[in-house]
Every structure is written in structure tokens, then in C-alpha cells.
Amino acid sequence: MLYRLVLLSLAAQFVLGKPVERSLEVHESRATVPPGFTLIGPASAQTVLNLRLALTSSDTDGLIETLYDVSTPSSANYGQHLSKEETEQFLAPTQESLTAVNDWLAENDINATTINSAGNWLAISVPVSQANDMFDADFSVFTYGSSGQQSIRTLSYSIPSNLKGHLDLVHPTVTFTAPVPKLPVQIKKYNMTIGPSALAEPSACENGYVDPACLQALYGIPTTPATESSNYLVVTGYIEQYPSPSDLEARNSFLLFLGNFRTDISRSTTYTVVEFDGGEYDPSDPGDEADLDTQYTVGLATNVPVTFFSVGEDTTDGVFGWLDTANYFLDETNPPSVITTSYGSNEDELSVSVANNLCNAYAALGARGVSVLFSSGDGGVSGSQSASCTDFVPTFPSGCPYLTSVGATQDFSPETAASFSSGGFSNYFSRPSFQSSAVEAYLEYLGDTNSGLYNASGRAYPDVSAQGVDFIIAYGGEFYTVDGTSCSSPTFASIISLVNDRLVAAGQSTLGWLNPFLYSTGLSALTDITSGDNPGCDTNGFAATTGWDPVTGLGTPIFANLLTAVGL
Ligand SMILES: *[C@@H]1O[C@H](CO)[C@@H](O)[C@H](O)[C@H]1NC(C)=O
Numbered sequence: 001m002l003y004r005l006v007l008l009s010l011a012a013q014f015v016l017g018k019p020v021e022r023s024l025e026v027h028e029s030r031a032t033v034p035p036g037f038t039l040i041g042p043a044s045a046q047t048v049l050n051l052r053l054a055l056t057s058s059d060t061d062g063l064i065e066t067l068y069d070v071s072t073p074s075s076a077n078y079g080q081h082l083s084k085e086e087t088e089q090f091l092a093p094t095q096e097s098l099t100a101v102n103d104w105l106a107e108n109d110i111n112a113t114t115i116n117s118a119g120n121w122l123a124i125s126v127p128v129s130q131a132n133d134m135f136d137a138d139f140s141v142f143t144y145g146s147s148g149q150q151s152i153r154t155l156s157y158s159i160p161s162n163l164k165g166h167l168d169l170v171h172p173t174v175t176f177t178a179p180v181p182k183l184p185v186q187i188k189k190y191n192m193t194i195g196p197s198a199l200a201e202p203s204a205c206e207n208g209y210v211d212p213a214c215l216q217a218l219y220g221i222p223t224t225p226a227t228e229s230s231n232y233l234v235v236t237g238y239i240e241q242y243p244s245p246s247d248l249e250a251r252n253s254f255l256l257f258l259g260n261f262r263t264d265i266s267r268s269t270t271y272t273v274v275e276f277d278g279g280e281y282d283p284s285d286p287g288d289e290a291d292l293d294t295q296y297t298v299g300l301a302t303n304v305p306v307t308f309f310s311v312g313e314d315t316t317d318g319v320f321g322w323l324d325t326a327n328y329f330l331d332e333t334n335p336p337s338v339i340t341t342s343y344g345s346n347e348d349e350l351s352v353s354v355a356n357n358l359c360n361a362y363a364a365l366g367a368r369g370v371s372v373l374f375s376s377g378d379g380g381v382s383g384s385q386s387a388s389c390t391d392f393v394p395t396f397p398s399g400c401p402y403l404t405s406v407g408a409t410q411d412f413s414p415e416t417a418a419s420f421s422s423g424g425f426s427n428y429f430s431r432p433s434f435q436s437s438a439v440e441a442y443l444e445y446l447g448d449t450n451s452g453l454y455n456a457s458g459r460a461y462p463d464v465s466a467q468g469v470d471f472i473i474a475y476g477g478e479f480y481t482v483d484g485t486s487c488s489s490p491t492f493a494s495i496i497s498l499v500n501d502r503l504v505a506a507g508q509s510t511l512g513w514l515n516p517f518l519y520s521t522g523l524s525a526l527t528d529i530t531s532g533d534n535p536g537c538d539t540n541g542f543a544a545t546t547g548w549d550p551v552t553g554l555g556t557p558i559f560a561n562l563l564t565a566v567g568l
């Protein structure tokens, strides 16, 4: 046996020979170590890196053109969403790209695994020494803040010149994400007593707190159950945060969320869980974010099936699991009609190529008919979390135009901007046409204020907003109130799910990518929020005003007007 193995490996060496010398060109780089990270030293030569390679998609322009065509209300093809196979044709690499990249990998004796069904993402495992040679890189160990969490990254990498146009990116390389993408919900104890029968809680926002009845009254959200089981809503969850069915329902016969706030529906109404990338589900160890997100979807989108998508911490996608999540749903034959995510990061943590690739995955989901919603962030103009800064810090993925970014409001009559509501202008994505006139009007209003602190040519966000302060949640068997755009995205998502339910019942398509609709016929379905601002970076940030603004977007939803705007 040993003899046979030796012979085989000799034969392999003879056939493969030495890798062909190829001229390398720098593909992506960073000038300096990003803030928060410290360089420890070179990574050990034998450490095996799990890298992802994105092959250039064969027709990204075609994908975006088709996305607009099926998402713009005035288009003849509005609502004609694509199948999985049709979408994959745009995302898939050309045969030429596939051959070029595979030849190069074979020369280097590397086996790649295709990790998504479109075939534009490959995974490889290579020792640091080989990766440093192949990519003319300097893979090193970095730590983040005082967390002690280590990551291996490089400040620059190159690819063979003849792979330009075929190999889109190598990852994780120059993407330096902070360990935790959580938006910091502010949580406070709420002294509502739990008991075996529902409390006669004041509703309709009477006591200043937000519960389902408050949102139903404020936005006209119906309590009538949805009827279409194909129309399901996904809540994504990361960092080992799990929801608790007993917080949602009751614990030891003491009523909790639904038992107090939705006495009109079955107390056993619940969600399903998908565990992914090593994600787990331990309902005995609930997280506030996961409880919030499930309680304000199950509790608002009455009878819409809700799936909690639990992504594990051992994801190796280098962007918190967002890339794996997008690919998972693109690989589904029947994707959800709405996905809401209450996590975010700062845009500059991701490389431009990674941000673009992920944004195109959201575009592909939109083309499939999925509305992708993200919280805009909780740091005002200072980024996803409040931080010191000079220039305004755009958040990700809100800067991607192909998803809907949701900011936060507070107070009820009238609603005003919540001061933590992140908003501003992307440095990576340019302003899309659907928001040109809305954003130009704001820039005119703004004049010289904040001049030089933001990128006026960038995609502007958020797109819309919803309440985000003093939401009552049940958490760990007790009641708390929480603040954050984490409250706003599930709320807006639930409303869109209920509109989709009516559309499906009427034999029509779901809304899919919302933005071209929201900035045109959907405008009449939103209440413009005209006061408040989002301070940060030692400024007052941006002010909310008449029309779109980078604090509350176009405004908050009016359910009945949404139905009218979609023709129901
Ligand atoms: C590549 O795959 C082949 C066949 O599965 C295997 O024999 C070989 O050892 C693999 N090479 C590497 C570098 O993993």
C-alpha cells in the first residue's frame, strides 16, 4: 500500500510539475490597518486558510436591468419575477472564466468546491505559505479591540493578470469585519407584572410604550389572519441569539408576549427554526434581539408563517454569515417573500468587491421576488453604533440600493425621527435613479450644512422608517423595553408580508424589491416624518424634513394606502 501511494504521488508531481509563473497584479488593498484592529505578526506558514473565490458573474448588468424591469410599477414586466434557474444564468460565470480559474487552481494543485448552485462561489483550503505566494499577500494575525478575537487577513493581494475579468475576488483578505455585527438594542426593565391572565394593558400607544396594538392603531395594520401559506417571512439571526417560544407565549402558565398583547389569536402561534452554518437553537437561552424580532413578526404579521434562520458563529464567510444567508435563499426553489435582518456593520469594514458581490446577491433575491429589509443602524451619522468620528460613517448593507433600509421614529402624534436612526450616503454605491429627485431635493434643502462630511453622490439611505423606541418585549420570562432600528425593520417587514398575503390571495405577485415602488406609486402610502435629527461626529447630523431625508427616509407606512397603491 505504501509503495502504491508513493508511486502515485510521484506521478502526480511529474504531471503537475511546478506552477507556471504568472505575472501578478494587485487586485484589492488597504493603505493601513483598519481602526480597531491591531497587527500581531505574520500568520504561521502551515495554518490552513479557508478562502472563498468569487468568479465574475456572466451578466451582472443584465441582472440589474431585469431587476428594475420586474420591480418598477410602470414597467410592462412588473411582478414577473425570475425563477431560480433564470437568476442563476445571470450569476453564473462564463465557461471561459471557469476554465481560466480552474486551470490556474490545477497548476497550484488546489481542489476547489463549488458552494452555491449558481456556481460563482468556490471554496478552497490552502496553507498560509502557499496563499502568500499565489496571491503575493502577507497573511497576518490581527486582533480586534480588547475582544482578543483573532483573524488572519492581508492588507493587499494580487491575482494573475490573465484572470482579471474572470476572478472577481478572493475572500476573506482585505475585509476586516468587527467580531459582532449586532446593533446595540438599548434594553430596560419594564415593570409589568406577569400573571395567569392577560393584563388590561392600555394599548393604542396610550402609555407611551409600543406594543402590537399600538402599531396596529398607528399604521392601520389589520388583525385579520393571513391566508396564504406560501407567503412566508424570514427573520435572520446571528451570534448565537435564539428566540424563546415561552417568551412569545407563556411560561409556567404565566402569560407573556402573545398572551398579553395578542389575546385575539391562538397563544400557541409560533415560528419555525432553520439551523444553518452550525447555527443552533437553544430556546432556554434566549437573546433580546431574537425575542424582539420574532415577537414583532409573529405578533404583527398575523398568521404569516415566520421562519427564524439561525446562522452559526462558525460561518467562514467573513461577513458575519450574510453571504451564506443570501446564497442559501438564492438556492431555494421557493424563497420567502420577505427577509428582515436587524444586524449591520460599517461599510468600510468590507472591501468594495465583497460589498458589491453581496449587493448583487440581494439584487438577485429581489429579482426572485424577495423583499430584503435591513435595519439602517443605531449610531446616527456615526455608523452602525455610536462612535467617535470626523467624517460621517455609512453603514452596510444599507448602502446597497437593492434592499430596503429601515430607519427609526419615536413619538406618535406626530411621529418624529429617533436620534439614533442611522442614515446618510454610501461611499461604495452611487445614487440610483429611483431616488434621484427625492435625494436632490434634500441636498438642496441641506445646502452647505455638513459639507465635506458625507458623499453627496452616494446611494442615500434609509428608504423608509417605523417606530423604534420603547418596544415592550418578553425576554427571559420578564418584560423589558428596547430601542433601536432593530425594532423598525421587523415592523416594516410584517406590514409588507401582510400586503403580500393579500396580493397572493388575489392571484398577483408579491412585491419583491420594494424601492422603485416606494419612491413612486408607494409614496402615497407613507407618512412623511418632518422633525428630529440623527446627531453624531460632533454635529447635529442630518435633519428630518418634508420629503425624503437621511434619518427617516420617505416615512412610515399606512397599511390601507399600501393596499391602494398596489391596486387592491
Ligand atoms: C484533490 O482531490 C483528489 C481527488 O479527490 C485527491 O486525490 C487529492 O489529494 C486532492 N488534492 C488536494 C491538494 O487536496
Ligand SMILES: *[C@@H]1O[C@H](CO)[C@@H](O)[C@H](O)[C@H]1NC(C)=O
Pocket: 190, 191, 192
Ligand atoms: C413602575 O412602577 C412604578 C411604581 O410601582 C410606577 O410608578 C411606574 O409608573 C411603573 N412604570 C411603568 C413603566 O409601568
Ligand SMILES: *[C@@H]1O[C@H](CO)[C@@H](O)[C@H](O)[C@H]1NC(C)=O
Pocket: 426, 427, 428, 429, 430, 431, 455, 457, 458, 459
Ligand atoms: C463617493 O461615492 C462614489 C460613488 O458614488 C465613489 O465612487 C467615491 O469613491 C466616493 N468618494 C469617497 C471619498 O469615498
